[in-house]
Amino acid sequence: MTNARESVSERQPRRILITGGAGFIGSNFVHHWCNNYNSDRVVVLDALTYAGNRRNLASLEDRDNFKFVKGDICDRALVDELLATEDIDTMAHFAAESHVDRSILGPGAFVQTNVVGTFTLLEAFRQRWLQRDKPQSDRFLHVSTDEVYGSLGANDPAFTETTPYTPNSPYSASKAGSDHLARAYYHTYGMPTIITNCSNNYGPYHFPEKLIPLMCINILLGKPLPVYGDGQNIRDWLYVGDHCRALDVVIHQGKPGETYNVGGNNEVKNIDLVRQICQLMDELAPDLPISPAEKLITFVKDRPGHDRRYAINASKIKTELGWSPQETVTGGLRQTVKWYLEHRDWWQPLLSEEYQHYYQQVYS
Ligand code: NAD
Numbered sequence: 001m002t003n004a005r006e007s008v009s010e011r012q013p014r015r016i017l018i019t020g021g022a023g024f025i026g027s028n029f030v031h032h033w034c035n036n037y038n039s040d041r042v043v044v045l046d047a048l049t050y051a052g053n054r055r056n057l058a059s060l061e062d063r064d065n066f067k068f069v070k071g072d073i074c075d076r077a078l079v080d081e082l083l084a085t086e087d088i089d090t091m092a093h094f095a096a097e098s099h100v101d102r103s104i105l106g107p108g109a110f111v112q113t114n115v116v117g118t119f120t121l122l123e124a125f126r127q128r129w130l131q132r133d134k135p136q137s138d139r140f141l142h143v144s145t146d147e148v149y150g151s152l153g154a155n156d157p158a159f160t161e162t163t164p165y166t167p168n169s170p171y172s173a174s175k176a177g178s179d180h181l182a183r184a185y186y187h188t189y190g191m192p193t194i195i196t197n198c199s200n201n202y203g204p205y206h207f208p209e210k211l212i213p214l215m216c217i218n219i220l221l222g223k224p225l226p227v228y229g230d231g232q233n234i235r236d237w238l239y240v241g242d243h244c245r246a247l248d249v250v251i252h253q254g255k256p257g258e259t260y261n262v263g264g265n266n267e268v269k270n271i272d273l274v275r276q277i278c279q280l281m282d283e284l285a286p287d288l289p290i291s292p293a294e295k296l297i298t299f300v301k302d303r304p305g306h307d308r309r310y311a312i313n314a315s316k317i318k319t320e321l322g323w324s325p326q327e328t329v330t331g332g333l334r335q336t337v338k339w340y341l342e343h344r345d346w347w348q349p350l351l352s353e354e355y356q357h358y359y360q361q362v363y364s
């Protein structure tokens with residue numbers, strides 16, 4: 001079902017370049033787009049870093065109007081060639097280094113991909129947009145995060161689109177830099193960029209290093225469940241399918257130059273979330289190595305600079321574009337836990353030597 005208000009008969013097919021389309025949110029979005037807009041040309045550009053997985057797109061590879069290109073968003077010549085040969089009119093930019101803990105271990109890759117990579121895409125798109133006589137229906141969607149707004153206290157109001165930027169990690173600082181560039185391209189050049197800032201996503205194809213998949217997988221392996229600090233940090237959980245619908249609406253209905261916050265209306269303390277996952281696993285998984293799974297919960301050293309609370313006020317996108325989240329954290333978590341139970345063949349190969357090395361660095 002399409003969520004754009006533009007009626008299907010009015011809609012002109014788009015030629016969309018999706019960066020980072022082999023990652024978690026990107027691949028969910030590629031499936032969403034292909035399911036809803038059959039006649040659009042869909043090109044995915046992804047460097048297949050440790051977080052990219054071409055198997056996420058396996059069921060789409062045979063489609064005539066789908067193409068996967070392995071490459072770096074910092075490669076200007078490649079991006080120029082793709083924009084020209086594919087006559088791209090829409091960019092959905094997901095590619096990024098996305099994990100806060102990795103940004104603490106090695107911030108350089110974050111500045112390179114998130115700042116320099118976004119700049120490369122913006123410049124290439126601008127040049128092509130000028131050659132195409134600046135069509136106002138072209139779109140450059142820059143997918144960003146609520147982390148750019150910093151950390152909230154327990155009683156602070158949720159982030160709005162006008163909350164000042166206060167990024168606290170190398171990851172969020174690099175995303176903030178890229179947001180400012182995307183914004184500047186609208187204000188300086190009139191290029192139709194739109195920014196979205198969303199809260200924590202969860203759902204299928206989420207890489208094992210992030211909280212929810214990490215807890216699911218460790219329970220299935222009988223390994224400790226590392227909860228940072230006192231476990232009282234709060235995140236606002238957004239089901240990835242809801243996020244994809246929001247981005248669809250923003251591309252079709254959003255106003256160039258604007259920012260839209262996207263949130264799940266699901267603020268949960270980490271420790272409560274981990275306990276819910278344990279209970280779901282106890283219920284759904286036969287023969288857990290350690291049961292009840294809560295026995296595995298282990299409080300570990302806190303993440304440096306750990307933001308205490310994120311919360312999104314998503315009233316702008318609701319009022320102006322008619323989007324709101326549909327999934328509750330209870331329903332979404334049940335679906336997600338089931339997905340990890342049923343897709344051992346997806347996550348097991350991702351626990352590679354590189355992953356074990358990373359795991360050691362963060363948790364030992
Ligand atoms: P992810 O880490 O799962 O996937 C990132 C993808 O980008 C991977 O496929 C990777 O191979 C690709 N990539 C990395 N560097 C690249 C480069 N230089 N060139 C081309 N491709 C490259 O990330 P995700 O969780 O799907 O996040 C997608 C976007 O959404 C990111 O921009 C992230 O900042 C943002 N975001 C994520 C969340 C979340 O909860 N996951 C929340 C808010 C915003």
Ligand code: DAU
Pocket residue numbers: 098099100101144145146147198199200201209210211212214226227228229233234235270303310
């Ligand atoms: O808010 C949006 C952001 O959400 C995105 O921009 C990031 O790309 C995405 O990775 C995510 O960042 P977080 O740092 O919030 O997500 P993560 O899953 O790493 O952690 C969620 C919370 O759980 C956070 O408070 C840290 C805590 N945590 C995480 C891990 C991996 C633990 O307690 N233990 C862990 O082992």
